[in-house]
Amino acid sequence: MIARRHNRVEYLLGIDGGGTGCRAALADRAGRIIGRGKSGSANIMTDIETARANILSATGQALQEAGLDISATSAISAVLGLAGANVNNNGARLEKLLPFARAAVKSDAAIALQGALGDDDGTTVILGTGSVFITREKGHVRTIGGWGFRVSDLGGGARLGRDLLEEALLTHDGVHPSSALAEKTMAMFGNDPHRIVAFAHDARPNDFGTYAPLVFEYADKGDRLALLLIDRSVKTIEEALDAIMPPEQDRLCLIGGLGPLYTSRLSPKYRARLHPPLGDALSGAVKLAVELFAPEEADHG
Numbered sequence: 511m512i513a514r515r516h517n518r519v520e521y522l523l524g525i526d527g528g529g530t531g532c533r534a535a536l537a538d539r540a541g542r543i544i545g546r547g548k549s550g551s552a553n554i555m556t557d558i559e560t561a562r563a564n565i566l567s568a569t570g571q572a573l574q575e576a577g578l579d580i581s582a583t584s585a586i587s588a589v590l591g592l593a594g595a596n597v598n599n600n601g602a603r604l605e606k607l608l609p610f611a612r613a614a615v616k617s618d619a620a621i622a623l624q625g626a627l628g629d630d631d632g633t634t635v636i637l638g639t640g641s642v643f644i645t646r647e648k649g650h651v652r653t654i655g656g657w658g659f660r661v662s663d664l665g666g667g668a669r670l671g672r673d674l675l676e677e678a679l680l681t682h683d684g685v686h687p688s689s690a691l692a693e694k695t696m697a698m699f700g701n702d703p704h705r706i707v708a709f710a711h712d713a714r715p716n717d718f719g720t721y722a723p724l725v726f727e728y729a730d731k732g733d734r735l736a737l738l739l740i741d742r743s744v745k746t747i748e749e750a751l752d753a754i755m756p757p758e759q760d761r762l763c764l765i766g767g768l769g770p771l772y773t774s775r776l777s778p779k780y781r782a783r784l785h786p787p788l789g790d791a792l793s794g795a796v797k798l799a800v801e802l803f804a805p806e807e808a809d810h811g
Contacts, residue, residue, distance in 0.1 A: 524795030527552025529639030547571025555594025591621030625794025632761030
């Protein structure tokens with residue numbers, strides 16, 4: 511496709527960024543998607559410079575798919591939903607580092623809620639590398655969790671992978687009984703506990719998260735350790751739901767890479783409230799960009 515230089519029409523951009531990766535969707539002022547891109551991790555609490563680079567990489571791909579020159583970057587108004595945006599002043603810091611005409615950095619929970627529920631009331635849980643819970647009830651929005659996997663993000667892939675490695679070492683030391691999953695995990699590190707320690711020393715959340723699918727795989731086989739880890743995670747997820755979801759609310763969406771893997775494992779109390787999401791977090795970011803920036807453009811059009 512031949513790239514064309516942009517005119518005065520301003521483009522809207524949605525970004526969904528977390529510990530695993532970053533996705534971009536470029537849209538016209540009506541919210542119609544014209545280009546997409548994806549790149550690496552964009553958790554701005556973990557590494558804001560890497561997040562910025564990956565955001566721009568995904569944006570460049572979206573521009574290319576839309577047939578636009580890279581100079582159109584300066585004509586973009588963007589809503590970015592990013593892991594880590596709710597901590598310290600990370601969102602405001604990143605906004606100053608971006609080359610877009612306008613940028614609004616929000617939490618990944620905010621775009622997930624909009625994507626999954628639109629403007630309706632309900633609760634959305636992001637279960638990816640990390641985890642965060644967000645609910646809307648009569649216009650009031652409340653969020654819990656999402657403080658990073660070292661002290662929060664229970665049920666997320668990073669915590670699940672970290673717990674698996676911990677249990678593998680406990681099995682190696684003879685503290686806990688062995689299982690097929692523990693043996694598989696040790697074998698992946700050459701049955702050398704020192705390699706696990708070396709890995710964990712420098713591992714980022716997405717590095718730990720790569721082991722989470724293995725836990726679900728072995729849980730489906732009835733592995734004792736896998737079932738223990740998932741049951742523990744489900745308990746923490748439901749404790750958070752008990753705290754944030756109003757008793758009369760009947761709309762619950764689980765999204766993120768691990769979301770669908772947890773749905774059948776919830777208790778009947780919460781399975782009965784599950785609804786498929788209207789869209790994903792990226793579509794939520796685009797919708798918020800339309801709401802935030804398109805009316806302003808129309809006023810000046």
